[in-house]
Amino acid sequence: MDRMACLDLPAFPLQLLLRQHPEWRGHPVAVVDSDQPRGIVLWVNASARAARILSGMSFAAALSLSGDLRAAPVPKTQIDRAVVAVSRRLREHSPHVEPSAEEPGVFWLDASGLEPLYGSLDAWAAGIETDLSAIGLSAVVVVGFRRFATYALAKSGGGVRVLREAGEEQGALQDVPLERLAIAPGTRDALAKLGVHDLGAFLRLPSEGIRRRYGKAAFDLHRMASGELNLPLQPERPGPPVTAHLILDRPETDVDRLMYLIETRLPPLLEALAGRGQVLEELRLLFRFERLGEHKERIRPAAPTLDVRQVLELIRLRLSATRLPDGVEELHLLTRAVNPEQRQLELLAARPRRDLEAANRALARVRAAFGEQSVVRARLRSGHLPENSFAWEPLSRLESARPRTRLQRRLVRRLYRRPIPLPPRPRHEPDGWMLHGLEQGPVVRVWGPYVIAGGWWVRALHREYHFAETRKGELLWVFYDRVRRGWFVHGRVE
Amino acid sequence: MKAAFSDLQRGLEPSRTPVSWGLASFRGRFAEISGGEATAALTLTMGLVAEAQQCEEPVAWVTGRDSSFYPPDVAAVGIDLSALVVVWAQGALEAARAADLLLRSGAFGFVVLDLGSDDDLPLAAQTRLAALAKKHETALLCLTRKGRERPSLGSLISLRAEATRTERAPPLFRCETLILKDKRQGPGRTYAELCYGPDGLS
Numbered sequence: 086m087d088r089m090a091c092l093d094l095p096a097f098p099l100q101l102l103l104r105q106h107p108e109w110r111g112h113p114v115a116v117v118d119s120d121q122p123r124g125i126v127l128w129v130n131a132s133a134r135a136a137r138i139l140s141g142m143s144f145a146a147a148l149s150l151s152g153d154l155r156a157a158p159v160p161k162t163q164i165d166r167a168v169v170a171v172s173r174r175l176r177e178h179s180p181h182v183e184p185s186a187e188e189p190g191v192f193w194l195d196a197s198g199l200e201p202l203y204g205s206l207d208a209w210a211a212g213i214e215t216d217l218s219a220i221g222l223s224a225v226v227v228v229g230f231r232r233f234a235t236y237a238l239a240k241s242g243g244g245v246r247v248l249r250e251a252g253e254e255q256g257a258l259q260d261v262p263l264e265r266l267a268i269a270p271g272t273r274d275a276l277a278k279l280g281v282h283d284l285g286a287f288l289r290l291p292s293e294g295i296r297r298r299y300g301k302a303a304f305d306l307h308r309m310a311s312g313e314l315n316l317p318l319q320p321e322r323p324g325p326p327v328t329a330h331l332i333l334d335r336p337e338t339d340v341d342r343l344m345y346l347i348e349t350r351l352p353p354l355l356e357a358l359a360g361r362g363q364v365l366e367e368l369r370l371l372f373r374f375e376r377l378g379e380h381k382e383r384i385r386p387a388a389p390t391l392d393v394r395q396v397l398e399l400i401r402l403r404l405s406a407t408r409l410p411d412g413v414e415e416l417h418l419l420t421r422a423v424n425p426e427q428r429q430l431e432l433l434a435a436r437p438r439r440d441l442e443a444a445n446r447a448l449a450r451v452r453a454a455f456g457e458q459s460v461v462r463a464r465l466r467s468g469h470l471p472e473n474s475f476a477w478e479p480l481s482r483l484e485s486a487r488p489r490t491r492l493q494r495r496l497v498r499r500l501y502r503r504p505i506p507l508p509p510r511p512r513h514e515p516d517g518w519m520l521h522g523l524e525q526g527p528v529v530r531v532w533g534p535y536v537i538a539g540g541w542w543v544r545a546l547h548r549e550y551h552f553a554e555t556r557k558g559e560l561l562w563v564f565y566d567r568v569r570r571g572w573f574v575h576g577r578v579e
Numbered sequence: 580m581k582a583a584f585s586d587l588q589r590g591l592e593p594s595r596t597p598v599s600w601g602l603a604s605f606r607g608r609f610a611e612i613s614g615g616e617a618t619a620a621l622t623l624t625m626g627l628v629a630e631a632q633q634c635e636e637p638v639a640w641v642t643g644r645d646s647s648f649y650p651p652d653v654a655a656v657g658i659d660l661s662a663l664v665v666v667w668a669q670g671a672l673e674a675a676r677a678a679d680l681l682l683r684s685g686a687f688g689f690v691v692l693d694l695g696s697d698d699d700l701p702l703a704a705q706t707r708l709a710a711l712a713k714k715h716e717t718a719l720l721c722l723t724r725k726g727r728e729r730p731s732l733g734s735l736i737s738l739r740a741e742a743t744r745t746e747r748a749p750p751l752f753r754c755e756t757l758i759l760k761d762k763r764q765g766p767g768r769t770y771a772e773l774c775y776g777p778d779g780l781s
Binding site: 464 | 615619633647650655664665668680683744776780
């Protein structure tokens with residue numbers, strides 16, 4: 086008998102939002118349809134629900150219930166992109182994957198014939214759950230026999246569940262609450278007045294009567310729940326990737342000649358993507374060198390595009406930044422494509438003074454010229470040490486700034502990436518502490534110490550931080566490391 | 580003829596209109612803020628970054644890998660760190676190349692080149708950057724570490740200011756800028772603001 090699995094990523098847009106802002110975990114968080122007081126709350130996390138914030142409320146009402154609420158809209162394009170990424174990942178677990186067209190975050194997978202490969206379907210399903218949790222998504226996986234049954238059970242439970250027999254699946258279906266399914270609220274409330282709250286009670290009602298009283302949607306739900314209507318799996322059939330492969334007659338060491346070859350091969354690739362109704366998201370360049378073996382380069386335009394000139398400019402920037410260390414024998418061009426975004430409505434929208442798309446294209450050029458890690462942004466973290474209180478993360482896409490109202494002007498410190506060791510302090514200092522050389526004069530004032538200690542479970546740490554002002558006015562942020570028994574400059578107030 | 584001559588004379592006189600310290604003074608210009616020991620260049624520049632973000636102007640900060648601003652301090656003044664682009668560059672020349680790519684797009688309202696002591700920018704690069712800043716109405720600001728006695732980056736610098744911490748009235752610090760060179764308004768103006776110290780300094 087064919088086996089099928091349903092995978093549900095509960096409150097998928099909320100999960101995407103939390104993945105984007107991990108520092109929001111532990112706070113009330115909501116997904117809203119627009120970042121305005123009249124915006125509607127669409128999804129909320131447990132902390133927000135505890136503050137009595139419910140979906141359907143206005144953003145202003147939700148904020149009045151909790152001032153700590155963090156909320157942001159999740160655009161449809163971002164959700165669609167995430168669905169494509171998850172589908173691609175799931176295809177490593179099953180050859181046939183069908184993402185739900187109606188409900189983003191729901192997927193069906195073909196589980197037939199996988200048992201001998203993985204030992205058991207439990208191991209296979211647990212592997213999927215673990216794989217998705219590695220990219221910050223929590224999933225519910227139900228392995229069963231019918232499309233609707235696995236979907237309903239995934240919506241009503243958590244974790245991984247494998248049903249052994251079709252009868253067991255039908256039995257488990259009886260207890261699924263109707264409110265967990267995508268059923269019209271009017272129909273759900275009307276059925277509740279009859280005392281029908283779960284699928285078991287719903288199935289006991291006559292199907293013809295349901296069609297007449299509640300319409301086709303409820304009738305179809307009844308037929309699917311009873312097994313009368315069972316749609317087969319309709320997996321996506323992604324076409325083979327669009328690629329080009331060149332074997333060169335003699336090893337090429339000249340970047341310009343190599344660029345010429347790429348220039349001739351790239352337009353047909355982009356035309357092939359256009360023929361499929363897709364746009365280029367990423368281009369991978371694989372060079373096989375004569376002696377050094379394989380080398381890969383990734384070129385990512387600021388936004389998915391079919392603009393040959395833009396892609397060629399990025400390749401040129403990348404190749405001109407590095408010299409070819411060896412002769413290239415083979416060259417592969419591999420495209421990664423996505424469906425284009427629908428953007429016609431933007432013509433009517435008010436345009437800001439600066440074009441963020443152009444900014445992102447410029448950042449893509451900087452990345453191409455100086456490397457993928459050259460464009461970053463800071464993210465605050467709850468680390469103990471100053472250097473752990475933030476992290477530099479790659480900036481893939483620049484969005485509009487949302488600065489807070491500036492309440493207080495404050496001095497800003499410069500932080501040295503590696504603390505600079507200072508010479509040991511002599512026991513007798515007739516002229517005072519010459520912290521930063523004779524030119525700066527002695528230290529005239531010290532604030533501190535502010536002790537940071539801990540880390541005994543890995544590497545003991547004890548730092549005593551001070552602000553030290555020299556006679557010339559330099560204000561240094563120094564610490565005494567008790568473990569290493571030395572003074573270090575960690576930064577300066579500028 | 581006489582009227583035109585008087586206009587010409589007026590044009591040579593320094594403006595008496597008081598100009599406040601803000602992003603508007605830097606738009607379309609190639610500027611430099613320097614400071615020696617008791618500098619406040621970073622603090623005052625961050626004030627301009629906050630203002631740029633309030634005006635919905637994308638901001639880019641080009642800097643070396645050895646040191647950077649301390650992000651918790653920057654967040655404390657209200658700047659949205661997630662929208663503050665930081666570009667790592669090795670040396671002044673690479674910083675100028677990165678700034679060139681950013682300015683050419685016309686999408687940034689404020690670009691800061693945090694050069695420190697390594698401020699040897701070739702004249703050709705300065706010419707290109709100054710022209711791009713003017714064309715796209717972008718404020719291009721170089722942060723350098725030097726005293727007022729040392730010359731500016733070059734003749735193409737349109738505005739040069741020295742930022743200093745002048746005195747302290749606990750818990751506040753007085754930060755002052757002195758305009759050393761201004762091709763539009765003339766030098767000599769000053770601007771001061773009071774700032775709190777970071778946590779632990781008051």
